[in-house]
Amino acid sequence: MQKFTIKVPSSTSNIGPGFDVLGLGLKLFLTINVTVHDDERPITIEYTDKTPKGSVSLDIEENLITKTALYLARSYGTTLPKGLELIVDNDIPLGRGLGSSGTAIVGGVMLANVVCGLNLPKERLLDYCIMVEGHPDNVAATLLGGFVASYLNDKASGLPKMVWGAENTVKQENIPYKTSACIKMKWSKAVKVVVVIPKFELATSLARSVLPQQYERSDVVYNLQRVTVLTHALGDDTPNPEVIHEAMQDKVHQYYRRKLIPGLPEILALKPGFMNGFIGACMSGAGPTVLVLATENFEAIGKKIQEIFMNTKDENGKGIDSYVKILDVCDEGTVIINEEK
Numbered sequence: 205m206q207k208f209t210i211k212v213p214s215s216t217s218n219i220g221p222g223f224d225v226l227g228l229g230l231k232l233f234l235t236i237n238v239t240v241h242d243d244e245r246p247i248t249i250e251y252t253d254k255t256p257k258g259s260v261s262l263d264i265e266e267n268l269i270t271k272t273a274l275y276l277a278r279s280y281g282t283t284l285p286k287g288l289e290l291i292v293d294n295d296i297p298l299g300r301g302l303g304s305s306g307t308a309i310v311g312g313v314m315l316a317n318v319v320c321g322l323n324l325p326k327e328r329l330l331d332y333c334i335m336v337e338g339h340p341d342n343v344a345a346t347l348l349g350g351f352v353a354s355y356l357n358d359k360a361s362g363l364p365k366m367v368w369g370a371e372n373t374v375k376q377e378n379i380p381y382k383t384s385a386c387i388k389m390k391w392s393k394a395v396k397v398v399v400v401i402p403k404f405e406l407a408t409s410l411a412r413s414v415l416p417q418q419y420e421r422s423d424v425v426y427n428l429q430r431v432t433v434l435t436h437a438l439g440d441d442t443p444n445p446e447v448i449h450e451a452m453q454d455k456v457h458q459y460y461r462r463k464l465i466p467g468l469p470e471i472l473a474l475k476p477g478f479m480n481g482f483i484g485a486c487m488s489g490a491g492p493t494v495l496v497l498a499t500e501n502f503e504a505i506g507k508k509i510q511e512i513f514m515n516t517k518d519e520n521g522k523g524i525d526s527y528v529k530i531l532d533v534c535d536e537g538t539v540i541i542n543e544e545k
């Protein structure tokens with residue numbers, strides 16, 4: 205019998221202008237408890253009651269964790285072992301902009317890597333994660349931890365379009381290597397993360413479908429200027445709220461997504477000084493969660509953003525209910541713990 209646990213951190217991404225570039229690992233976890241029994245029982249995946257019944261498939265060819273694991277295993281000419289039992293304990297809300305799909309994908313590749321004895325380095329696992337997710341920001345931060353900037357290189361355009369199932373799995377020799385570069389950067393200990401999580405889901409695919417195919421040069425330059433300043437300003441031991449706030453502004457995605465998140469324009473308009481400690485607010489990933497960066501007063505700031513959501517009415521005339529979490533940055537990335545043989 206083999207037993208171990210995969211601990212996968214959530215992530216926020218974009219941080220304003222860094223669309224599909226910036227990711228930050230957060231201490232809110234997907235935990236996968238893995239047992240490989242010595243008998244031939246069928247593979248199973250179950251969730252603890254934190255995950256509402258019916259919200260994820262328990263069919264191993266459909267569930268994002270197991271289908272990703274199967275894809276990697278089959279790509280390397282093997283499959284998941286019989287006797288595999290997975291119990292998933294997930295604190296990350298699904299479809300809210302905290303990188304839940306990225307955690308399921310990273311959890312899946314880590315699972316196959318261990319139970320199939322592939323021993324692939326994280327760099328290779330990342331090629332598969334990017335192939336499944338389509339963009340590197342969340343998966344890179346979840347796999348590596350910390351504050352990460354990534355780009356996809358020319359080889360990434362050779363990654364096959366994802367088609368699931370044994371018969372569609374592309375052999376590993378046809379999946380390009382080293383399709384990205386991911387750089388871990390310093391994150392100032394003085395800057396803390398508050399997330400305000402509305403109680404509705406927003407699929408990333410929908411939030412991406414409203415974005416334009418082309419942009420004005422001035423908007424691209426606007427984001428390039430800010431994202432470059434932001435990556436340095438966020439590493440400063442004495443962070444400058446005004447500089448960071450301005451560097452969190454974006455013209456590439458948030459404006460186009462505003463109609464999907466009632467209250468977002470009012471929240472994005474908040475400026476440093478509106479409350480002590482507040483630096484700036486932006487969408488977390490593809491939303492609907494709002495990410496707030498702050499240096500103090502975290503609970504009060506979170507409450508204020510909750511009030512703005514509640515005072516904004518949805519199409520049924522109801523306020524937007526939400527909850528707040530104050531999260532530490534997770535520097536470690538995804539780890540295997542509690543190994544027993």
Ligand SMILES: Nc1ncnc2c1ncn2[C@@H]1O[C@H](COP(=O)(O)OP(=O)(O)OP(=O)(O)O)[C@@H](O)[C@H]1O
Pocket residue numbers: 215234260261267268269292294297298299300301302303304305306308342406407408409488489490491
């Ligand atoms: N632990 C999990 N187990 C199985 N499937 C999951 C798990 N977590 C996420 N998923 C799948 O991913 C979907 C959510 O992915 P989506 O990309 O829409 O949102 P997100 O990753 O939470 O947000 P964002 O990409 O903006 O950070 C879920 O509906 C589910 O299908």
Ligand SMILES: N[C@@H](CCO)C(=O)O
Pocket residue numbers: 217218223224225339341342408411412457489490
């Ligand atoms: N960069 C991605 C993150 C969500 O997966 C987006 O904003 O669509």
